[in-house]
Structure formats: C-alpha cells, structure tokens
Amino acid sequence: MAFTSLEGKTVLVTGAAKRIGRSIAMRLYREKARVLIHYGNSRQDAEEVSALCGHAPIFQADLSKVSEIERLFQEVGPLDCLVNNAARFTKIDPLLVTEADWDFIHSTNLKAYFFCAQHAARQMLQSEHGGRIVNISSIGGIQAWPMYVHYCASKAGVIHMTKAMARAWAPKISVNSVAPGAIPFEEADSAPLQALKERTPAGRFGTGDEIADAVVYFLTATQFVTGQLTVVDGGLTLT
Numbered sequence: 001m002a003f004t005s006l007e008g009k010t011v012l013v014t015g016a017a018k019r020i021g022r023s024i025a026m027r028l029y030r031e032k033a034r035v036l037i038h039y040g041n042s043r044q045d046a047e048e049v050s051a052l053c054g055h056a057p058i059f060q061a062d063l064s065k066v067s068e069i070e071r072l073f074q075e076v077g078p079l080d081c082l083v084n085n086a087a088r089f090t091k092i093d094p095l096l097v098t099e100a101d102w103d104f105i106h107s108t109n110l111k112a113y114f115f116c117a118q119h120a121a122r123q124m125l126q127s128e129h130g131g132r133i134v135n136i137s138s139i140g141g142i143q144a145w146p147m148y149v150h151y152c153a154s155k156a157g158v159i160h161m162t163k164a165m166a167r168a169w170a171p172k173i174s175v176n177s178v179a180p181g182a183i184p185f186e187e188a189d190s191a192p193l194q195a196l197k198e199r200t201p202a203g204r205f206g207t208g209d210e211i212a213d214a215v216v217y218f219l220t221a222t223q224f225v226t227g228q229l230t231v232v233d234g235g236l237t238l239t
C-alpha cells in the first residue's frame with residue numbers, strides 16, 4: 001500500500017528544532033502531515049518550528065537513554081511515520097577515542113535509532129495501514145573518514161540496520177535511509193569546506209530542503225520500496 005499523500009498522517013521527526021530536522025518538519029507540514037516535533041535541549045528553537053508548523057506539538061527527550069525513548073513514545077501515541085534524524089558528530093583521532101567518546105556517538109546515532117524504530121514498529125504493526133520509517137544516515141557511513149572512525153561506524157550501522165529492519169517488518173512497514181552529503185548551516189568558507197565544495201560534482205553544498213525531498217519520497221512511496229538508501233550529496237561519493 002502506498003501513502004500517496006501525507007495529509008493527516010502523524011509523523012514524528014527527531015531532532016527537529018534545527019537544521020535538517022527543522023527543514024524536514026517544515027516540509028512535512030507543507031505536505032499537510034500532522035508533524036510531531038522532538039527536541040533534546042533546543043526548546044526555544046523547537047517552539048519556533050512548532051509555530052511555523054501550525055503549532056505542532058513538541059516533545060523533549062534525551063534519546064541516548066532508552067528509558068526516555070520509552071517515555072517519548074508513550075507521550076506521542078500512535079504514529080504513521082517516524083523520521084530518525086537526531087544525531088551527534090565529533091571529530092577525534094581514532095587512536096585517542098575513549099569508551100565515553102564511543103558511547104557518546106553510538107548511544108544516539110545507532111542505539112537511539114534502533115529503539116525509536118522498535119517502539120514505532122510495535123505501534124505500526126498494530127495498525128491496519130502499517131507505517132513508514134526513514135533513518136537519516138550519512139555519506140560517512142559509506143566513505144572512510146580517518147578522523148571520524150567512530151562516527152562512520154555509527155552511520156554504516158544505520159545503513160545496514162535499515163535493511164535488516166526492512167526485512168523484519170515487511171510488508172507492513174517500509175524502512176529506508178537517506179544519506180546526506182555536506183549540508184552546512186553556518187558560514188562554510190573555511191579552506192577544507194571550500195575544497196569539499198570544489199570536489200562535489202554539483203559544484204555546491206546541499207540544503208535541508210533537498211534532504212526533505214528524499215524523505216518525502218520514501219514516506220509516500222509504495223511499500224515495495226524498502227531497505228533502500230538514497231544518497232543526496234551532489235555526487236560527492238562518486239569522486
């Protein structure tokens with residue numbers, strides 16, 4: 001079954017107060033979805049997004065803790081769609097990564113994606129029309145970045161976990177992933193970022209709206225599309 005339209009569909013977007021998550025929430029609102037905005041610390045930004053999304057409900061939770069995920073899913077109620085977006089990013093020499101550094105990244109980027117999807121799937125499997133899950137990964141899950149080994153591992157985990165979840169919960173739930181390339185939101189005029197831009201076949205950075213386009217595709221596609229990865233990177237991974 002296809003969700004041909006998102007009108008009236010309940011969609012939780014994690015980490016929706018800022019940047020890509022905010023773009024996704026605002027795009028889903030324009031698609032007439034009932035958007036639920038999750039945030040961690042950025043309450044004021046979340047309230048701003050809420051106001052821009054027709055006073056959409058906002059929910060706080062530290063997703064690195066499974067007990068908070070359980071509470072969050074009790075609060076949000078049944079969902080049609082989940083967008084796992086909230087994640088952390090740190091640059092650390094792999095020779096210096098500590099257990100705490102590893103857990104800081106993996107507790108949110110991989111463990112939280114798993115438990116949010118698990119809680120959503122338990123509800124969606126009870127629903128007549130099933131559900132849709134989109135996991136935002138990264139080209140860091142495909143490419144090998146020497147100063148981000150711990151982060152690359154978390155995002156490669158998201159990409160493979162997406163395929164295993166798709167198989168576990170087919171045919172009622174489709175699970176797909178969007179891997180953004182470089183989507184800066186601040187000044188991007190540092191030498192490394194300029195070099196990255198020049199290496200990108202598209203000749204520019206991407207935008208949050210371009211990531212949102214791919215999310216909307218997966219949320220409205222037939223459930224025959226499942227376990228897939230769409231890379232939105234201006235061709236960077238081709239170089």
Ligand SMILES: NC(=O)c1ccc[n+]([C@@H]2O[C@H](COP(=O)([O-])OP(=O)(O)OC[C@H]3O[C@@H](n4cnc5c(N)ncnc54)[C@H](OP(=O)(O)O)[C@@H]3O)[C@@H](O)[C@H]2O)c1
Pocket residue numbers: 014015016017018019020021038039040041042043061062063064084085086087088089108136137138139140179180181182183184
């Ligand atoms: N931007 C890029 O260039 C890029 C490239 C590749 C992939 N991605 C992926 O795209 C997604 C969005 O990227 P972004 O750059 O927009 O992300 P971001 O700004 O780094 O993070 C998005 C939000 O995640 C929330 N968050 C992080 N850890 C959390 C936790 N433990 N509990 C609750 N909320 C938590 C934060 O919410 P609060 O502010 O409310 O605390 C934050 O605003 C991420 O999955 C990222 O890995 C981004």
